[in-house]
Amino acid sequence: METQVAVLGASGRMGTLLARIIDSTEGLVLHAGLTSSSALEEMLGADVLVDVSRIEASEVAVPFALEHGLDVVVGTSGWDEQRVERVSGLVPAERALVFVPNFSLGSVLGTALASVAGQFFDSIEILEAHHDKKVDSPSGTAVRTAERIAEAREHPLAAPNSDQEARGQLVAGVPIHSMRLRGVVADQQVIFGGAGEVLTIRHETISPEAYVQGIKLAIAHATSSQGTTVGLDGVLGLGDLVGRA
Secondary structure, eight states, X not given: OOEEEEEESTTSHHHHHHHHHXXXXXTEEEEEEEOTTSOXXXXXXXXXXXXXXXXXXXXXXXXXXXXXTOEEEEOOTTOOHHHHHHHHTTOOTTOEEEEOSOOOHHHHHHHHHHHHHTTTOSEEEEEEEEOTTOOOSSOHHHHHHHHHHHHHOSSOOOOTTTXXXXXXXXXXTEEEEEEEOTTOSEEXXXXXXXXXXXXXXXXXXXXXXXXXXXXXXXXXXXXXXXXXXXXXXXXXXXXXXXXXX
């Protein structure tokens, strides 16, 4: 049976990639490509909405899609824990809401490994870089990584001099430093400082092809599960990795 997919943010980089993936994947059909000038009603009749827009549009479109019986995959940055918690209460029975800050399998594995390492170091910072057209910072991936590290730890982090602007934006006790540069797709380094040693967990995206498999997995998960899933790690079942550390 074919899955009808609506894409919000269809004219952007990820939206264009999504349309190509949907067109080339058996069992997926592009129902509608919505841009900033589209009426939300254009998504009606689809089975799932994949949202890769901006947070302002996303916060309106996601509740609308859930209200009208669509499963939803959110790839838009800016959905912090508070926003996720608020909208999770709107998910109808037998529908799914999946938040994926980064569709790259390597990136989600890097975050999972960072959450393991974060249990053993008290000095942790994140350096992330994206292309110069990315409008938000820090990235959703960096925020998710900091939150995962904090969740895995027994004691909260206390970054030194975190009140200074040059120390980056503090997320769950972890300073995040953002760069926006031409020629970069995505690059994240999680740096752990210890007595006499430094550990760096780095993931670099070379091209948008890194997102293809994760996008397919997220859509399949949304149409076959129920409730709210946060992170591609949740889709892949990597939650137990931290508990085994």
